[in-house]
């Protein structure tokens with residue numbers, strides 16, 4: 001049985017006994033959001049990340065889905081480091097997704113050009129409202145952004161103390177010095193992540209327990225620079241999907257079973 005609760009302004013916490021339980025809860029959560037968005041707008045705009053979360057997603061009704069990536073490594077689409085390849089092999093090739101609804105980056109140009117082109121594509125889709133727009137800025141408002149988190153607290157390709165964290169003008173930016181290989185990546189910026197209707201942080205494993213603690217608990221003045229702590233949807237909802245090892249260093253939570 002999952003434990004769920006809330007921690008101040010750090011969102012809803014769902015802590016699961018094991019990965020099977022987490023996978024089921026995450027699939028139900030995504031299905032509910034998808035159904036609500038399709039009912040309201042006719043489409044569901046979801047941004048995926050890479051990493052371990054892809055293996056935790058279930059299958060739902062894909063026909064109305066528009067798929068984006070919150071971050072991508074600037075490598076060929078068939079490279080083992082590609083987040084697109086990860087999602088394609090683990091998920092997209094197994095479900096009836098409409099190919100033209102899958103918006104991956106151009107892998108044949110530089111990181112800077114790929115970021116600009118990706119932003120242009122999103123801008124066109126915002127114009128025709130396939131992707132909604134924020135009520136308080138011109139940012140796209142994705143129905144759901146799925147994020148993983150590294151043991152260092154990075155989310156998407158926003159790393160601790162990196163200047164990309166300060167980008168407020170662009171929707172998509174690029175880096176060429178990622179501390180985690182490969183070095184060249186594109187990433188949604190914090191204003192886009194925080195404009196989403198829903199953000200799900202999917203984090204598993206003991207190696208991430210300290211970063212989960214720093215991202216969620218009130219631990220003093222150093223924590224605001226942790227990228228995961230800067231995920232604070234302005235009007236949207238933040239939900240953390242954790243397994244017990246990832247949640248093992250969280251303190252002072254009030255849970256209901």
Ligand SMILES: O=C1O[C@H](COP(=O)(O)O)[C@@H](O)[C@H](O)[C@H]1O
Nearest residue numbers: 049050051052053148149150156
């Ligand atoms: O490099 C990346 O890492 C994070 C976390 O990955 P994980 O394997 O530790 O879950 C991922 O969310 C991000 O999209 C990816 O590019």
